[in-house]
Amino acid sequence: MQRGSFQAMKSLNKSIILTKILNDGPISRAQIAKETKLTPPTVGSLVKELIDQKIVKESTQGMSKGGRKPTMLVIDHQAYYMIGIDAGPTKIDIVLTNLAGDIISNLQYQLPLPITEAQFLDKLIEGTEEILKLNSERANDVIGIGVAMHGVVDAEAGESLYAPNLDLHNMPIKQTLANHFAYLVSIENDARALALAETWFGQGKGSDRLVAVNIGTGVGAGVAIDGELYRGESHIAGEIGHMTIDLNGEVCSCGNRGCLQTIISGPAIAERTNKLMKEGVTTSLTEGDHLTAYDVYKAAESGDQFAKMILTETGKYIGIGLTNLIHTLNPSQIILNGGVAKAGKYLLPAIKATVKERALTASAKSTAICLSDLGDHATALGAVALILVELFAKNGEISI
Amino acid sequence: MQRGSFQAMKSLNKSIILTKILNDGPISRAQIAKETKLTPPTVGSLVKELIDQKIVKESTQGMSKGGRKPTMLVIDHQAYYMIGIDAGPTKIDIVLTNLAGDIISNLQYQLPLPITEAQFLDKLIEGTEEILKLNSERANDVIGIGVAMHGVVDAEAGESLYAPNLDLHNMPIKQTLANHFAYLVSIENDARALALAETWFGQGKGSDRLVAVNIGTGVGAGVAIDGELYRGESHIAGEIGHMTIDLNGEVCSCGNRGCLQTIISGPAIAERTNKLMKEGVTTSLTEGDHLTAYDVYKAAESGDQFAKMILTETGKYIGIGLTNLIHTLNPSQIILNGGVAKAGKYLLPAIKATVKERALTASAKSTAICLSDLGDHATALGAVALILVELFAKNGEISI
DNA sequence: CTTTATTTTATCACTTTAGTTAATTTAATT
């Protein structure tokens, strides 16, 4: 536990003020004092420091309520810039954003497979250099690089422990980037970064117990409690892809039977579709190894009833998985992401109906479940949010 | 967020010192200063206050290491007493303990069924009065009453929202007891209180991410993270009894199929045993409606191979449920409690083997799993721990 | 339409709290 000191007290109060401006800005000094119970002089002097640090600025004057007009304070979103890297199994997506998460610049690289550790790390450096070159006038205001890496990540050590699709182990990503660039570097698992993206930029703003579920080739979840990521004892909290929900189900890549992933992932949907087609149904789809979940979605879009049924059924299974999640973590909000979630139109009604049917209590039944609206760069924005967390934890005082 | 103030800073430091003495006592002022990074004068003055409040006392002098002998400090376990009530579905168990959780006095009441709300609340008051009368010389040093109530509990409001076995709703337990006794009153769900008991008095001491799983008539779990209970958004975090693990399993009382509870609870074990016996097996057990899980345990104890097989199988299913728990919450430790856990001798090897087989990573595979050693009054001790939490949060300054 | 009173925002000067530094006392060991 951190001891109490004058510095700690000041830092805490500064953080409270900064967070207040972030969440409720534009806001006046007087209003901050009222809502935080800090005294006006304290607010004044700490705001002065925040303005000196450039992270906060005075904006327009507000409306008077029968006295002197308040000077409104806002975060200076243009003060600093951040780089976010979504390091996926097949491609790398890089964004440069301001503090509001507005994407200023974007780059994408396809990964040559197979790839060596050196090649992969070089690609990260190359991409970062490239986006900095494209935005050279802002390079001096860049404060950090965030990396959302697929696979198992040790965020504290800054390492990618295991990237299954690339078959790479123990890559010192943070160290490598920190050696090449004079910026703060932070790395995290992609599913968890996504949860952070939702709390900073998505529909999870203000939610204090959010789960972001990613359903694609695999299934994973990130858990954010009170704005902080919950990682568990050994970085595997939220590994719901391998939650057993069917004792006698299909065999999973992990060796067990009936993992959630064997039922609701993209490949699982394709496989189930193929299987059912063998039994003979009326559909526009063509059976075969190349059939994907996206094909099923497209067929549903063009009115194929069988495809719609498949997706509704998938929604039911997702709902069962989410109900298990609700009964253990009991989040206030669940946000769905990933390739499969793009078929949300067909999945969501079934998901919600299933949770409503199966959850134990009234409030559990009405747990907010929605589709992410962050778009294609969601994970890269999560990487950016890693830097924001650091910036705000340090009250805007970034020093590499 | 709580603002930083002189009071808050002092309170935090006092709490750090008190916790240090609790966990590492007997310990000297100098040692506390070293380990907490607080300065010796700060430690000295705050310890003085703690001694004035009677919660800390000086004990024997320690060994000198080449200078003045250190004065060792310890929690004064005899300074205050607490009452803990385990309000179960059929009986009430009341204990009076000192701050170390040593049981000084104990009472038990069988509940007359059916029972009305007034009768139930009266029973709680009657029991508390009785144990106070039996310990009249200590009544003045009692600081609080903790209640571990079965069913759904709103700890903040101090109410039992729903007690399924008694069919009682919205009982204002905290209010009722607070009106009758001039003590602090705290109430919590029994499974969660149990988790607290393990962190304060059991094998979970010092564990910062503990799950206490109760397997009896029903199945539930309490989650304690960094010494605090994790309740979730609507008080149902840890409701693992209704986690679906078999899509096509038996129908549960909740209406769904394949809830963990339909496989590993006491009644479920009995039912499965009956079912298998119909298929014809060699066993000393007699089929029938009156067969209980305890009978199976007794048969296993007297060498019945069939009974042992049933319990091993049950252990496998418990292991699957715990693996799901590990993949979502990723605790550092799981402690098993409740009637079924009494057959732990036969269950535990299978549980551990299953987790080892199914968990994803090496550290997840080796999650510590053990049987509770708290004995019969475990839940009542959890109720007592509720008061300890309050006492230590307030640095020993209890005021009703 | 000007003047005055009132209200709200923000700051300044002074006080108080409690941690920090450095020196001192106490009491042991070598």
Place this chain on the structure above:
DNA sequence: AATTAAATTAACTAAAGTGATAAAATAAAG
């Protein structure tokens, strides 16, 4: 007697709290 460790005392300082004051607006009165 010298040294070392524990605990306390006294002076210092950081940062919040209190109360007064300045600034700038609106509302009311003449």
